[in-house]
Structure formats: C-alpha cells, structure tokens
Amino acid sequence: xxxxxxxxxxxxxxxxxxxxxxxxxxxxxxxxxxxxxxxxxxxxxxxxxxxxxxxxxxxxxxxxxxxxxxxxxxxxxxxxxxxxxxxxxxxxxxxxxxxxxxxxxxxxxxxxxxxxxxxxxxxxxxxxxxxxxxxxxxxxxxxxxxxxxxxxxxxxxxxxxxxxxxxxxxxxxxxxxxxxxxxxxxxxxxxxxxxxxxxxxxxxxxxxxxxxxxxxxxxxxxxxxxxxxxxxxxxxxxxxxxxxxxxxxxxxxxxxxxxxxxxxxxxxxxxxxxxxxxxxxxxxxxxxxxxxxxxxxxxxxxxxxxxxxxxxxxxxxxxxxxxxxxxxx
Amino acid sequence: xxxxxxxxxxxxxxxxxxxxxxxxxxxxxxxxxxxxxxxxxxxxxxxxxxxxxxxxxxxxxxxxxxxxxxxxxxxxxxxxxxxxxxxxxxxxxxxxxxxxxxxxxxxxxxxxxxxxxxxxxxxxxxxxxxxxxxxxxxxxxxxxxxxxxxxxxxxxxxxxxxxxxxxxxxxxxxxxxxxxxxxxxxxxxxxxxxxxxxxxxxxxxxxxxxxxxxxxxxxxxxxxxxxxxxxxxxxxxxxxxxxxxxxxxxxxxxxxxxxxxxxxxxxxxxxxxxxxxxxxxxxxxxxxxxxxxxxxxxxxxxxxxxxxxxxxxxxxxxxxxxxxxxxxxxx
Numbered sequence: 001x002x003x004x005x006x007x008x009x010x011x012x013x014x015x016x017x018x019x020x021x022x023x024x025x026x027x028x029x030x031x032x033x034x035x036x037x038x039x040x041x042x043x044x045x046x047x048x049x050x051x052x053x054x055x056x057x058x059x060x061x062x063x064x065x066x067x068x069x070x071x072x073x074x075x076x077x078x079x080x081x082x083x084x085x086x087x088x089x090x091x092x093x094x095x096x097x098x099x100x101x102x103x104x105x106x107x108x109x110x111x112x113x114x115x116x117x118x119x120x121x122x123x124x125x126x127x128x129x130x131x132x133x134x135x136x137x138x139x140x141x142x143x144x145x146x147x148x149x150x151x152x153x154x155x156x157x158x159x160x161x162x163x164x165x166x167x168x169x170x171x172x173x174x175x176x177x178x179x180x181x182x183x184x185x186x187x188x189x190x191x192x193x194x195x196x197x198x199x200x201x202x203x204x205x206x207x208x209x210x211x212x213x214x215x216x217x218x219x220x221x222x223x224x225x226x227x228x229x230x231x232x233x234x235x236x237x238x239x240x241x242x243x244x245x246x247x248x249x250x251x252x253x254x255x256x257x258x259x260x261x262x263x264x265x266x267x268x269x270x271x272x273x274x275x276x277x278x279x280x281x282x283x284x285x286x287x288x289x290x291x292x293x294x295x296x297x298x299x300x301x302x303x304x305x306x307x308x309x310x311x312x313x314x315x316x317x318x319x320x321x322x323x324x325x326x327x328x329x
Numbered sequence: 330x331x332x333x334x335x336x337x338x339x340x341x342x343x344x345x346x347x348x349x350x351x352x353x354x355x356x357x358x359x360x361x362x363x364x365x366x367x368x369x370x371x372x373x374x375x376x377x378x379x380x381x382x383x384x385x386x387x388x389x390x391x392x393x394x395x396x397x398x399x400x401x402x403x404x405x406x407x408x409x410x411x412x413x414x415x416x417x418x419x420x421x422x423x424x425x426x427x428x429x430x431x432x433x434x435x436x437x438x439x440x441x442x443x444x445x446x447x448x449x450x451x452x453x454x455x456x457x458x459x460x461x462x463x464x465x466x467x468x469x470x471x472x473x474x475x476x477x478x479x480x481x482x483x484x485x486x487x488x489x490x491x492x493x494x495x496x497x498x499x500x501x502x503x504x505x506x507x508x509x510x511x512x513x514x515x516x517x518x519x520x521x522x523x524x525x526x527x528x529x530x531x532x533x534x535x536x537x538x539x540x541x542x543x544x545x546x547x548x549x550x551x552x553x554x555x556x557x558x559x560x561x562x563x564x565x566x567x568x569x570x571x572x573x574x575x576x577x578x579x580x581x582x583x584x585x586x587x588x589x590x591x592x593x594x595x596x597x598x599x600x601x602x603x604x605x606x607x608x609x610x611x612x613x614x615x616x617x618x619x620x621x622x623x624x625x626x627x628x629x630x631x632x633x634x635x636x637x638x639x640x641x642x643x644x645x646x647x648x649x650x651x652x653x654x655x656x657x658x659x660x
Contacts, residue, residue, distance in 0.1 A: 027465075053465065058492065059488070059491055059492050059495065061488035061491070061492065063454065063484060063485050063488055064454045064457075064485065064488030064489055064491075064492050065454075066454075067451065067452075067453065067454025067455050067457070067458065067485060067488075067489070068454045068455070068457050068458035068461065068489075068492065069458060070454070070455045070458060071443075071454065071455035071456060071457060071458020071459040071460070071461065071462070071472070072458040072459070072461055072462050073458070074438070074443060074455070074458075074459065075393070075443075075458075075459050075462035075463075076462060077462055077465070079458075091484075094448055094451060095451065095454070098448050098451065099446070099448070099451055099455070103444065104649055104650075104651070104652060105429065105649045105650055106426060106429050106430045106434050106436075107426050107429075107430060107434070107436040107438065107444065108426045108427040108429050108430070108645075108648075108649055109648075109649045109652075109654060110426070110436055110437075110438040110439075111436070111438050111443070111444070112652050113652075114652070143650050143656075144650055144651075146651075166652075167652035167653070168651050168652045245657045
C-alpha cells in the first residue's frame with residue numbers, strides 16, 4: 001500500500017512520469033510544457049528528469065504539434081500532446097479528425113496511431129471563452145477517436161497511464177477546475193485492482209434517480225446526491241469516465257431500477273453527450289422509465305464572460321431541480 | 330547516391346522505364362475512370378513522373394515518403410505495383426488498402442510509403458514527425474514530403490517549415506509546382522513568384538528551384554538534400570516546376586490553361602526529355618522502345634488483374650476503426 005494524498009494535477013503529473021519511466025517510446029510535446037512545466041504545471045519536472053528529447057517545448061502551432069505527433073506515432077512512438085486550453089484545440093481539428101482518427105481505417109490497419117491529446121477542459125476558473133470550453137462532442141462524434149475524462153485523482157493517475165498504453169488515439173480531457181482537489185491514490189495498487197479505462201462506474205449507489213456525469217460535473221452530481229439525501233431521495237451517481245466508446249451497461253442496469261435519469265454536463269445541451277445518452281437509455285429502458293431522460297447542461301450560447309459563468313455552469317441547484325422535475329412527471 | 334554526371338546509362342534507362350510505367354498506369358486510370366470502373370475520384374500525375382522517380386531513386390529504401398492526393402506516381406516509385414494501385418482505385422479487395430483508401434490515400438507502409446493525403450498540407454507535419462523518429466533512433470533515415478504549389482499557402486506548410494528548421498529535422502520538402510492550384514493559376518493567389526522556394530528565407534532554409542521534368546536534375550537535388558539532412562544539417566526545400574498533362578481531377582479537361590502553355594509543356598514531357606538524354610549517351614532507340622513495351626505489357630496485365638480482382642467483403646466497412654481491428658460500439 002502506497003496511498004498518497006494527491007491533487008488531481010499532481011496525480012496526472014505522477015502518472016505521466018510513470019508512463020515515461022515504463023516506456024522509452026513515450027514523448028511529451030506542447031506549448032510551455034518543458035521548462036515551465038505547462039501553464040497548469042501538469043508536466044512539472046518532466047523535462048528536467050527525462051531530457052529535452054522526450055519533453056519538448058513546441059512552437060505555438062497546434063496543427064503542427066498534432067501532425068508531428070502523428071508522424072512519430074506511425075513510426076513507433078507514443079506521443080502525448082498537451083493542448084494548453086480547450087479552445088486552442090480547434091487549429092488542430094483537421095489533424096485530429098481527418099488524420100489521427102482515420103488513418104488506421106483508411107490504410108486498412110497498416111499504421112497505428114497511439115497518440116494521446118491531453119486537453120484541460122471546462123470552466124469554473126474565472127477564465128473566459130477559449131479557456132473554459134467543453135469540446136468533447138466534436139471528438140466523440142468522430143469514429144476512430146476514443147475520448148475519456150477523469151474526475152478524481154485516483155482516476156487521473158491510472159487513466160492517463162492506460163490512455164498512453166492504448167494503441168488507439170485518445171482525447172484525454174482533464175477537468176481543469178478540479179486540478180487542485182485532493183484524493184487518495186494508491187500508486188502501488190496491483191493491476192487487478194485498477195479500474196479499466198473504458199468503463200463507467202457507480203460513484204455513489206442509490207435507488208431513486210440515476211444521475212450521470214463526467215469530468216468536472218461528477219463532484220456537482222455527488223454534492224447534489226448528498227443534498228437530496230436530506231429530502232429523503234437516494235440518487236445513484238454514475239461517472240461515465242469514457243465518452244467514446246460509451247459504457248452504458250451499468251447505466252441501463254441503474255435506470256431499470258430507478259426509472260429516472262438525469263444527465264449533467266457543462267457542454268451545451270444541443271447534440272451534447274446528454275442527447276446521445278437520452279436516446280440510448282430510451283431505446284434500452286423504455287418500459288422502465290417513469291419520466292423522460294432530462295439534461296442539465298450549459299446553455300446554447302458561446303461561453304459567457306467570467307462574471308456570468310456561474311449562471312452558465314450546471315450547479316447543485318440545477319441538478320436538484322432536474323431531479324424534482326423527473327419526480328413531478 | 331550519384332550525381333547527374335555520374336548517373337550510369339543503364340540506371341537512366343531504368344528510370345525511364347519506371348516513368349513509363351507510371352505514365353501508362355495514369356493513362357489506364359483515366360481510361361478506367363471514363364469507363365466507370367474507378368470508384369470515387371482520381372487526380373492524375375501524368376507529367377509529374379520525373380519528380381517521383383528522380384527523388385525516389387535518390388533515397389534509401391528505409392526513407393519515408395509522404396505524398397498528396399495526386400500521388401499515384403510516388404506510390405509506384407516507392408514499390409507499389411500498378412496492379413495494387415489500380416485495384417485500390419477500383420475499390421477492389423486486392424488494392425493497396427483493400428479498397429478503403431482509394432485514389433487519394435495510396436499507402437504502402439511496409440515500403441515506407443507512409444500515405445497520400447487529401448487535405449492539402451496535412452502531411453507536412455507528419456513528415457516532420459517521422460523524421461524526428463529517425464533522429465531519436467539515430468537511424469540516418471530522412472523523410473520526404475511531396476506537395477503541390479497550392480499547399481504553400483496553408484498553415485501547416487508554414488508551421489512545419491518553422492518547427493523542422495528549429496529542430497533541424499532530416500526532412501525534405503519537395504514542391505511539385507504544376508502552376509495551378511486546382512483550377513486557379515498559383516501566381517494569381519500567391520504573394521511571391523516561386524511559392525515554395527521564395528518562402529525558404531523566412532525559415533533560414535536552403536532552397537533549390539529546378540526543372541521538375543528533368544529526372545536527372547531532380548535526382549541530383551534530392552540526393553544532395555538527403556545527404557545534408559543525414560549529416561544533421563536540417564531540411565531543404567526543393568521546388569520542382571512541372572505540369573499536369575490531365576486536368577485537376579476526374580474528367581476536368583483543363584480548359585482554363587492557355588493552349589500555348591499546354592503545348593510548351595507537352596513538348597517538354599519528362600519522358601521525351603529522358604529519351605533525349607539517353608540518345609545523347611548513345612543508347613539505341615530500340616532499347617528505349619523495348620523499355621516502353623515492357624511498361625505497356627506490365628500495365629496491361631495490371632489492368633486485367635485489377636478488373637478480375639474480387640470486390641471487398643462488405644464486412645470490411647466495419648473493421649479497423651480501432652487498433653484491434655474492430656469497430657466496437659459504433660457497429
């Protein structure tokens with residue numbers, strides 16, 4: 001047992017370090033990640049310990065960064081690209097969506113693309129547009145990409161290592177507002193005890209309503225469950241963890257028991273993850289549902305000015321309100 | 330690597346034959362397209378043969394090549410057979426990518442032909458990345474990105490020239506300047522007269538502007554640039570002026586090009602120039618004709634084989650989404 005109390009950011013840093021120790025083919029690249037250690041210090045100390053050949057400060061050129069990573073990957077390396085902020089990923093969109101995602105398919109498997117694109121995502125830190133966005137749907141919509149997000153330090157530590165070890169390209173979304181939150185991480189846990197990468201997980205069992213969340217919204221959902229308990233409602237919170245491929249088997253099992261389902265995310269509601277989940281839950285659990293699947297999401301607006309972001313972001317009250325509406329059907 | 334003066338006559342005759350194979354394959358692709366047997370689209374490189382053959386013969390087998398959607402010539406120059414290329418165009422099971430790539434995505438990874446790319450400029454940073462892998466391995470390999478004149482105005486061109494120059498990567502940027510960005514003269518949409526070479530100074534890179542229809546000139550320039558890259562001296566830009574003998578794609582007749590210009594370039598056909606060079610060296614015309622005949626027979630057999638090849642199993646549409654070969658939950 002080597003349990004440590006780590007922030008989510010430090011857990012990522014330790015996970016990245018472990019991945020570099022385990023495999024000399026792992027290379028980190030991104031803007032300001034070397035000497036500075038990244039604007040959120042997630043790569044702090046890695047260049048110092050692994051050298052400038054393996055932890056590279058790149059030009060400010062997202063398309064060039066991801067394209068270079070593709071070239072490294074198809075010749076045997078495992079590049080990990082840091083995109084400094086969520087909104088900065090769009091200049092690399094062509095490389096990710098048209099190349100990284102599709103080259104394995106169109107070459108009939110002649111080349112493999114084990115690339116991880118790390119993106120600090122979501123709001124809640126008083127930043128603004130381009131620095132607070134939730135772009136997951138674009139990537140989930142693209143066949144050939146896997147998309148995962150962690151919500152706790154222990155998941156951050158293991159999921160980043162699992163993502164780097166994967167032979168598929170993975171967009172790894174980091175809940176930036178949770179970087180500073182702490183949790184226990186057993187860095188010496190035996191492999192059998194480590195939760196699989198592409199699996200959702202019940203974060204809090206309950207019987208009355210299933211609440212689905214991922215990344216930064218898992219904490220909001222858990223806080224809502226604690227508050228609901230006072231009203232005599234036992235919410236079951238499921239952390240989706242993997243957005244592509246989705247793992248909805250535990251969700252179907254849960255909704256068949258609770259009859260109610262609320263999906264929470266920061267991204268705008270229209271065509272967001274909640275829409276896909278609602279469709280699938282409706283198809284699979286139609287006769288168990290007591291009410292429609294409801295969504296608690298960001299508004300269909302550009303990310304607002306920082307003074308307004310607390311109105312934009314789903315919070316405990318909006319989640320509880322959705323639960324109430326689910327019961328009022 | 331050999332220089333122009335040292336190129337053996339037998340070698341030049343072999344290059345001629347390779348160019349003839351490419352020309353015949355491109356003509357066959359056009360005929361098959363007009364017969365409705367090519368699925369999708371084609372962008373033919375007839376006229377560009379000297380760039381592919383001149384460059385490829387100056388490279389090691391383990392060097393990496395990245396090409397564009399007008400890339401049949403590079404695939405063949407790197408060892409793909411006309412049969413597997415034509416089968417790929419026809420979406421047959423025996424195609425280079427089992428029919429999943431099509432004309433625009435010819436790939437033969439086991440010969441280090443690391444793909445053709447239909448998003449203009451997308452492969453330039455990939456070539457930089459592959460070159461970087463060679464540096465990390467200390468293998469002395471180089472990567473070559475072939476691209477058209479149109480690519481010189483897109484962001485990845487400039488991003489890649491910069492980072493490859495900063496990191497001194499062993500990568501060659503070879504622009505096939507055929508004077509037209511699709512249907513528009515490149516000169517009318519570009520701030521400098523030589524779209525690739527004139528940009529080199531901004532990245533402190535050496536550049537060479539040459540006749541892309543002269544296989545000996547291309548070979549010599551690529552050999553020199555590759556040597557430079559292998560020595561750790563970084564990238565070189567090569568701008569090879571050439572000309573498409575067909576239109577941009579599919580059935581485009583290319584009527585937007587002045588007749589005199591077309592005639593002038595057809596007179597400077599790369600195969601005609603190579604024939605003249607062979608004649609200068611005293612090679613009998615019958616030897617060159619024999620090379621032509623071999624090319625013709627090879628491509629005729631390739632067409633027949635590609636036509637006879639089986640269609641792909643429909644199930645392959647649901648394979649290889651993921652690295653384990655599956656399509657997972659998306660199926």
